[in-house]
Amino acid sequence: MTTESGKPAGTERTGHLRIPHPGRGSALPARWRILSWILLTTAVALVAVVVTARVLLLNHVDRDANADITQEIDEFRAFAAEGVDPTTTFPFTSVERMLEVYLNRQHTSEGEVIVGVVDGSLLFDRRIAVDRPDLPANLTEDGVMFERILNAPTGSGVHEVDGGQVRWARADVTSGDDRGALIVAVFTAEQRAKVADTARTIGLVAIGGLGLTAIIGWLVAGQILAPIRQVREVAAAIGEKDLTSRVPVHGRDDIAALAQTFNSMLDRLEQAYTTQQQFVDDAGHELRTPITVIRGHLELMDLGHADDATREETIRLVEDELDRMARIVTDLLVLAKAERPDFVQRRPVDVTDLMLDVEAKAQMLGTRDWQLMEIAEGMADIDAQRVTQAVLQYATNAVTHTHPGDVIQLGSVFVEHDGTEHLRIWVRDTGPGVAPDDAARIFERFRRGRTVPGDRHGPAAERGGAGLGLAIVRAIADAHHGSAWVESAVGHGATFGIDLPLRDPAGTTGTTGTTGTAGSPGTAETRRTASQ
Template identity: 40%
Template sequence: MVERSGWSRAMRSIHTRILLSYIALIVVSISVSAIAIHEVLVIRLESRVAEAVQQEFLEMRRLTADGHDPRTGAAFTTVQAVFDVYFRRNVPSNEEAVLAFADGRLHHAALSRFPIETLPEPVLRAFADAAGAPAPGPERPPLASFDTGSGAAYYAVLPIRIGTSTGAFVVTILPAAERAEIAKLQRYGAGVILGVLVLASACAWLVTGRVLGPVRQLTETARLISQSDLTRRIPVGRQREAAEMAGTFNAMLDRLEAVFRREREFIADASHELRGPLTISLGNLGLLDREIAGNPEWRGTVALVSDELVRMGRIVNDLQLLADVDHPRFIQRERIDLATFVAELVVKVSALAVRDWQLDELGPGQVTADRHRLTEAVVNLADNAVRHTTETDVIALGAVLTDGELRLWVRDTGCGVPPMDQPYIFDRFRRGARAHLRYPGSGLGLSIVKAIAVAHGGRVELVSRPAAGTTFALVVPARPGEGTPPWPGS
């Protein structure tokens, strides 16, 4: 599996995901709020425009309802007379234009305060054509709009009839300044929102960091915990949920520590207590063997029992070693010259049995490791190779330093390890499917090899094919850092 980069791990962390979710929620909320505020401002703008148009229409309605010229007292006989009085008495507001059409022609236009100088011809024709339409009620007039270079302009038309004379009173408003204010307000709001978003994100990062602090402590504690050190605990804070989580996790660690401690104590006590009876039994069998020297059948029985007791003694010793793996001083590192060390190993293992002992490769250099534990591991591998080979087979040793690691291997040309057994070959009390037919054993030898390698901070490797031989390798750091704690046992 390809290891993820630091950036990828950071993006996938719960801290980052909570922050991104929080930012997304803020962005969505702000966007919805901004759209809603914009719509409210537009609606209020249209409402003010409608009120301004209604005000002008009320003036015109009062004038036509009275029916007389306020200066002369004469009755209006044409719409032109009404328009003349209106334009003489009223001045359009800012961004407002007032137009009057009489008998289909433009009679008067007040465009001095309108943002544009002229209106489009199609719009003027539409205003003129509206002269004969029915007059709207007293409620707010319905607004229509037309496009200009400065935005949409709102307008309403009030048809007027005096006798046989018809006309159209038009009020149009182009709120360019107010639209500019709305746009300016939106720009300022966007800047404020961006600042709030940055500030809120920073606050959210700090808050989520504090909230997730117990989770990080739990993760770090779980990472540092091993069978050799179950004493670490998470500090119990004041926050209720965090304190409950820390207390629950610490209680679980207490139970695990008690279980592992009882397990180690049981193995150590059992190994210690069994040595005495085994030694006494073997001693008495030796005396009995001399007494029954003339009885071959009894001698065979005594030999069988003695062999089983010796095997039981080896199991006890192996269990004691595996129990000691968790001890902080299980590994005693020293400087080792590789060439001298491997030469000694070849001499030691070649005495195990008659085989074609060879040296594959020996690289120069020095390593810092436990000489005796490595020797024990290699002897176990060599003994395992002897059990799976014949006198004509090759058993070879090799050692080389590569990439800061010591690779120490034992290779044989024996029967090999079946593929179905390879995933479990280093487990305790696990043996090959047909191993019991070839030799007696407890299934702890390769477990000890793995425990020694892992205690050095390394690993074991296996390459094997049936009928093509097997290679077991220990790979351990050649220069472990100062103060490197022993690796937990397998």
């Protein structure tokens, strides 16, 4: 059966996954299913134990009966083969005397009957005469069974009687014309009754054990499923405005791994939501001003009566504001992409070629005295395009704060931080510098540096830009697990830089070489940083 969309009924397709509707599957709670399977498995095992024990005990009863019968028959045959009357020390003169002497010397065991027969007639019944008058008299009183034993073609057998089984054996003996026989029989009813009692006891113990297993299984299943219930409760508690709830993680088992994975998913969702919300807020905040400016100029412009100069000036202002809006949107999109894991694509890059390329592109930004002070010679595992974007942003910032002909210096060097090699790329200008309080703040979104004494370029807000350039640099440095920094003395220019580790989280390394001309933009102790 399919739906109108051509998909099988009862499923929804999400990406490449086919998700069943909630109505499919068992409605029995997982705790009950786990307990049911535990009890079923345990019950089957206990039944197998009881049945096996009963069978083994019954086999033991039969083996003991056979062993007793065999022993008695062997002893009688040995006694008959000797043929000497122990009371007279002379040979027996009759079968009757032999049986009488032998039976008077025997003691029967539990359920055992020994009968002497001469010429088909009962002569002695040791059970009735001496040891066990309480046993059933089936062997001697049941004429049919007695005749079957005497006339049986084999010397042993088993008969079913009211009290259970009778296992028997017969030893024939002759002396002249006398013919007799010794019959040994064992009634197993009493032993079988004891086996039944034992099996019943084992069964009761098994039932008690099954009940104890049910209690323990219920508690253990609840303990195992508790983190899953917490996942469900946390998922139910999460709302559109609150993604801060997390599942407590206890232990290091599979359930703890599930909780950690779920929390990681929530972290990604929260980060994505925060990024989206920040993007919307930033776009709404920054785009409101140019939209208002455009609307105001269009409303003031009387298309029917305005002269060409007024119309051209209005159109120019509108185009400038539209261009500024486009730049803001582009920068915001870059910052939004910075939260994605594929924002940077690290590959081995020749630092010398990278710096020459950056210096050539920077010269197109303004008529300044561009100077490439030093070049780190070697390979680095970085995203060349993103690093170029960051350095050119620094260069654009330097152009904004300098005049034609002013000196702007660039350079790169390999340094070491905490035992890890980094590539440091820096841009130094001769502008008014950065106020100490602004050193870290200017790397935040929509934050511009305040005007410092001696700044001939006017207030920062009048120089254009939305305050997103340095935030993009910081995002690029963070994506490389590095840092963006600035050091400055007011009135003496500023040096902006980024430090990028040569080893990425996956373990790929870049190979460092030598450094060109000496020089450094500063030391780690004196610079103010905006780290990740």
